[in-house]
Amino acid sequence: MKTHIGVLGPNTTTGEQYQLGCEVGRCIAEANAILFCGGLGGMMRAAAEGAKSAGGQTVGILPGTDKTAANEFIDIAIPTDLGAYRNALLVRSCDVVIAVHGAYGTLSELAFALRLKVPIVGLHTWEVHRDGKADPGIHLAHTAKEAVALAIKLAGKK
Structure with missing residues (x-):
């Protein structure tokens, strides 16, 4: 079975952030993994566009309830009618997640991933501290290629 890699990030992006999301998505496709995301705009659209560009x-x-609300780069749209609570379902569906930048929705997804013990790769995203120390559950990467390679490695250790 192919590795399921979730991409987490903000629903609005700068041009630079969007390009990084496209690169992450492309690297996921090149790694022969399946990209999971929230299916809408911003980083979700960027990552899906990148993945589709690489087949x-x-x-x-x-x-929501309408599968046609998904961006045009989504192959399989799963409407949940869960609102923001779908973040838990997204994380639970993945072998590993990559957080790219992010807003509060991303932060909630990181919390779910930490709680559910889904490995996390962070790429220019939130830092979570416990007792004054960075949480070791978030593995940092500096490039899209590095993030996806680390995600594949972490998924193999589950």
Whole structure:
């Protein structure tokens, strides 16, 4: 079975952030993994666009009931009618997640991943501290290629 890699990030992005998301998605497809995301705009759209540009498969876990709300790069749209609570379902569906930048929704997904013991790769995203120390559950990467390689490695250790 192919590795399921979730991409977490903000629903609005700068041009630079969008390009990074596209690169992450492309690297996921090149690694022969399946990209999972929230299925809408911003980083979700960027990662899905990148994956599709490299012939990859994409799955969007949507907050609403309408599968047509998914961005045009989503192959399989899963409407949940869960609103923001779909973040837990997204994380649970993945072998590993990559957080790229992010807003509060991303922070909630990181908390779910830490709680559910889903490995996390962080790429220019939130830092989570416990007792004054960075949480060791978030593995930092500096490039898209490094993030995906680390994600594949961490998924293999589950």
